[in-house]
Amino acid sequence: MLLPPLVDAVILGVVEGLTEFLPVSSTGHLIIASDLLGQGGEKGKVFDIVIQLGAILAVCWEFRARIGRAFAGLASDRVQRRFAANLLVAFLPAAIVGLASEHAIKRYLFNPASVAVALALGGLAIFAVERWYRGKAQARVGSVYDMTWRDALGVGLAQCLSLIPGTSRSGATIMGGMLFGLSRAAATDFSFFLAIPVMFAASGYELVKNRALLSEGDLQMIGVGFAVSFAAALVAVKGLIRYVAHHDFRAFAWYRIALAVVVLAYFLP
Secondary structure, three states, X not given: OOOOHHHHHHHHHHHHHHHOOOOOOHHHHXXXXXXXXXOOHXXXXXXXXXXXXXXXXXXXXXXXXXXXXXXXXXXXXXXXXXXXXXXXXXXXXXXXXXXXXXXXXXXXXXXXXXXXXXXXXXXXXXXXHHHHHHOOOOOOEOOHHXXXXXXXXXXXXXXXXXXXXXXXXXXXXXXHHHHOOXXXXXXXXXXXXXXXXXXXXXXXXXXXXXXXXXXXXXXXXXXXXXXXXXHHHHHHHHHHHHHHOOOXXXXXXXXXXXXXXXXXXXXXX
């Protein structure tokens, strides 16, 4: 589908922003959207990485007051220091596993069939976790500030699953958090905060590594995609916070399974 480059940038920015923080896999959506728009290839992947930074800045903006309190309290507030330490503990597993397995993942798993399988299995996992969670009388951890380092490590290990394309980073961390005793709201909250160091590190690493693929002529398209991704992500984050206050995640599970069928039908003969 041949559209003006700036229209492509708007479409991909909307797709990235709306799906990055929902448990539906932004990777699966971007694979389909990029292929339909003819924006694949290595340069297309770099563009996707850059607009991810727009999405993560939306989280920084939405939680700017709490982020400010966390930084201000590092020197004197024990609760904020523990929270920061827990983010570091949760960040490390995926960072280590990701660096060690980067080439194998890109070589063997970054394809439509693997993405579709991960989408479907992730949907089934959401159903299973929600069924287990409904049987619990009360979550052990009601707030991110009540988490221990073991809770954070559990979420960090669950996040390693998101290295498989189609799994969803937010889906893995939220479901993992719920399994390890966090309330649905606390797991969602921690997933948002954990996204900040994880996505900045991953996007920064890929951008530096592939910066030679970008030229001055790409700046306008990147700027548009970045801005649209920021705006769409802000809408998605606010919406998800309101949603989890009154609903579970089963609707996303059905959506993932439906998307897996679409991916298989579109890409496989």
